[in-house]
Amino acid sequence: MALPTLSNFELMVMLAIIRIGDGAYGVSITSEIENTTGSEVLLGSVYDAVARLEEKGLIVSSLGEATPERGGRAKRHFRTTSRGLRVVRETQQSLVKLWRGIPQLKGGEA
Amino acid sequence: MKPRNAPAFATWLLNLFCSGPEHDSVVGDLTEKYQQHGGRFRYWRETFDILLHAIYCKVARRPLTSTHRIPVGSIFAVLVIFIGLAMVLLTGIAPILLIPAAIGASVALLRFLRHDEPSVALTWDAGRKHTAQGNPARPIASFSAPDVARINISTISIGGGMGAGILILMLLTAVLHDVPPLRILAVPGMVAGLVVAALLRFWRKRHPRDIEKEWISIRPK
Numbered sequence: 048m049a050l051p052t053l054s055n056f057e058l059m060v061m062l063a064i065i066r067i068g069d070g071a072y073g074v075s076i077t078s079e080i081e082n083t084t085g086s087e088v089l090l091g092s093v094y095d096a097v098a099r100l101e102e103k104g105l106i107v108s109s110l111g112e113a114t115p116e117r118g119g120r121a122k123r124h125f126r127t128t129s130r131g132l133r134v135v136r137e138t139q140q141s142l143v144k145l146w147r148g149i150p151q152l153k154g155g156e157a
Numbered sequence: 158m159k160p161r162n163a164p165a166f167a168t169w170l171l172n173l174f175c176s177g178p179e180h181d182s183v184v185g186d187l188t189e190k191y192q193q194h195g196g197r198f199r200y201w202r203e204t205f206d207i208l209l210h211a212i213y214c215k216v217a218r219r220p221l222t223s224t225h226r227i228p229v230g231s232i233f234a235v236l237v238i239f240i241g242l243a244m245v246l247l248t249g250i251a252p253i254l255l256i257p258a259a260i261g262a263s264v265a266l267l268r269f270l271r272h273d274e275p276s277v278a279l280t281w282d283a284g285r286k287h288t289a290q291g292n293p294a295r296p297i298a299s300f301s302a303p304d305v306a307r308i309n310i311s312t313i314s315i316g317g318g319m320g321a322g323i324l325i326l327m328l329l330t331a332v333l334h335d336v337p338p339l340r341i342l343a344v345p346g347m348v349a350g351l352v353v354a355a356l357l358r359f360w361r362k363r364h365p366r367d368i369e370k371e372w373i374s375i376r377p378k
Contacts, residue, residue: 090187
């Protein structure tokens with residue numbers, strides 16, 4: 048069965064989930080991406096991405112505990128599947144191959 | 158630490174549209190984020206983003222975390238056309254609609270006379286058939302005398318923004334001309350339009366879902 052494609056943002060979400068490990072949920076994924084990239088990320092975008100990733104079978108989710116600072120609402124935890132890890136690894140290999148042979152980028156020109 | 162109170166109206170809207178159990182985690186995340194980082198403006202932005210999805214998903218009977226996006230452009234186009242039709246039917250502005258038709262015809266004639274390459278690729282049938290894709294190196298304007306002009310739909314580029322702007326300007330002029338009481342609303346209306354346009358531009362610029370369209374997708378072997 049062919050492996051699914053990953054958009055750049057989906058890849059970032061996957062990497063954030065892998066970096067966080069157990070207990071990755073909406074806020075922590077958003078913070079991880081924001082801290083790493085310096086760009087602001089909306090929760091809705093992350094939830095869109097994780098829904099797509101879940102549909103592709105790259106991550107699974109489960110309901111976690113509720114805390115008072117969340118208004119008593121439960122967290123939804125995400126973790127990667129073995130298939131998801133394989134896709135990330137192969138995407139990394141593809142990117143590394145693409146980077147090889149590219150001259151140093153200067154002033155916005157190749 | 159005492160929890161901070163999120164904007165009440167935004168929270169009410171969230172509870173109204175996102176009351177199902179499937180929304181719990183989304184709303185909980187939003188609440189937690191507000192407690193951590195604060196920022197009423199950001200809370201409203203996040204709420205607005207989630208609400209748009211929730212409303213759309215309710216209409217489409219889909220879960221909140223579906224992959225479908227809101228066709229904002231299509232909604233706007235339908236709205237503009239609807240307003241245009243309503244104005245034509247309700248006011249006497251039909252003659253004004255001839256202005257853009259005349260301008261369009263003049264521009265097309267000028268470009269033809271100047272042998273400019275048209276933005277809408279016309280391919281001519283002169284004994285044999287040519288297409289823009291089939292013969293890309295050959296300038297379209299240098300084709301021999303036309304027997305039949307055809308429009309290659311795949312190469313049509315539409316200046317949608319400019320077209321919509323001209324249409325809105327025309328409608329506004331017509332309304333102000335025909336309905337004097339509406340002149341009072343013209344200035345705040347225009348200001349509101351500019352604000353909405355700026356907000357949309359800001360949202361579009363900062364929204365990662367739009368960014369990802371520009372980024373490459375990798376298909377592993």
